[in-house]
Amino acid sequence: MTDLRDQPPIGEDDLHAYVDERLDAARLAMVRAWLEQHPEAAARVRAFTAQRDALRAALAPRAAEPIPARLRVAHVRAGLRARRLRQWRMAAAAVLLLLTGAGAGWLAHGNLASGGVPGAPPPMAEAAEAHRIFAAGARQPSQAVASAAEDLATWLAGQLDEPVVVPDLLAAGFRPRDAHLLPTAEGPAVQVTYERIGSDTRLSFYMRPVPDRPADKLRCTDHPGGRVTYYWFDGRRGYAVTATLPRSELRGIAFLAEREVRAGPKPPPAEQLIARAETPRVCIG
CATH class of the missing domain: 3.30.200.100 (MucB/RseB, C-terminal domain)
Structure with a gap:
């Protein structure tokens, strides 16, 4: 089992990776635990996630289009x-x-x-x-x-x-x-x-x-x-x-x-x- 004390502290890169769903399982668990102890940061992450979902929904039709020939x-x-x-x-x-x-x-x-x-x-x-x-x-x-x-x-x-x-x-x-x-x-x-x-x-x-x-x-x-x-x-x-x-x-x-x-x-x-x-x-x- 990985000793959490050996892991680097949670930073902005971790929060953005969390929103982009690019964290591995171990780091994801650490970020979630850290957000539970830092409500202000958790609120920012929720706002980022809402923006992400809105952008995905807006661009979904374009993403479904075929790639332009050029x-x-x-x-x-x-x-x-x-x-x-x-x-x-x-x-x-x-x-x-x-x-x-x-x-x-x-x-x-x-x-x-x-x-x-x-x-x-x-x-x-x-x-x-x-x-x-x-x-x-x-x-x-x-x-x-x-x-x-x-x-x-x-x-x-x-x-x-x-x-x-x-x-x-x-x-x-x-x-x-x-x-x-x-x-x-x-x-x-x-x-x-x-x-x-x-x-x-x-x-x-x-x-x-x-x-x-x-x-x-x-x-x-x-x-x-x-x-x-x-x-x-x-x-x-x-x-x-x-x-x-x-x-x-x-x-x-x-x-x-x-x-x-x-x-x-x-x-x-x-x-x-x-x-x-x-x-x-x-x-x-």
């Missing part, structure tokens, strides 16, 4: 997601200007030299510019940093509200370094930078929505500065792997990335199945 959890979460997207879009606007300005000159020159339409960039050209800017730059606080593809995939899935494949390129000697979200006319693009284990060589995986582009095979493009991009389309998105590496080496890495993307998001480790090895296809271009 206060529902799903609506609040959607608002938070929209706010988060606005924030990263504002942060990425300057990056978009850099990509557009930096690539405009060499894109126009390359098209004129090859007899193409002036000003029309090659497919996934922005992937090479994103690699040039982010692969050589220092990490920024607005981006995700991780050393495992699964960690970045989880972060990106939370930002985009859909599963995302971040290729695991450890078999080729590359591990993830960081990831960025960039704006495009069709929706957010993903830029993941990898670094070669034991060296400062960087490689980029780029993905963006391309809903009006049909599926296409793996192809490659050379860029100024020795950068090479292998890219492909699956009918919904365009993907690109860019690095300053020989074509023969980068082609194998691109095949690896394409195979992982085609396989789709990985299930939890306990549910993963051993995938069959696939024969690489010939690169076109």
Whole structure:
């Protein structure tokens, strides 16, 4: 049995908790006994209780109404997601200007030299510019940093509200370094930078929505500065792997990335199945 002498004295908090019916059985008995010995306090408590009952009666019809849509959890979460997207879009606007300005000159020159339409960039050209800017730059606080593809995939899935494949390129000697979200006319693009284990060589995986582009095979493009991009389309998105590496080496890495993307998001480790090895296809271009 609890010794009442060990309990703190009755205070205002106890009286309000009594009115709100939030006292446990032991404390409730002590407050009731104390009120019997303090009639003035008991009168105040009765007045508080009457006010409580009146408020409950007045608000009962409102309490029975359905929760407004703007206060529902799903609506609040959607608002938070929209706010988060606005924030990263504002942060990425300057990056978009850099990509557009930096690539405009060499894109126009390359098209004129090859007899193409002036000003029309090659497919996934922005992937090479994103690699040039982010692969050589220092990490920024607005981006995700991780050393495992699964960690970045989880972060990106939370930002985009859909599963995302971040290729695991450890078999080729590359591990993830960081990831960025960039704006495009069709929706957010993903830029993941990898670094070669034991060296400062960087490689980029780029993905963006391309809903009006049909599926296409793996192809490659050379860029100024020795950068090479292998890219492909699956009918919904365009993907690109860019690095300053020989074509023969980068082609194998691109095949690896394409195979992982085609396989789709990985299930939890306990549910993963051993995938069959696939024969690489010939690169076109």
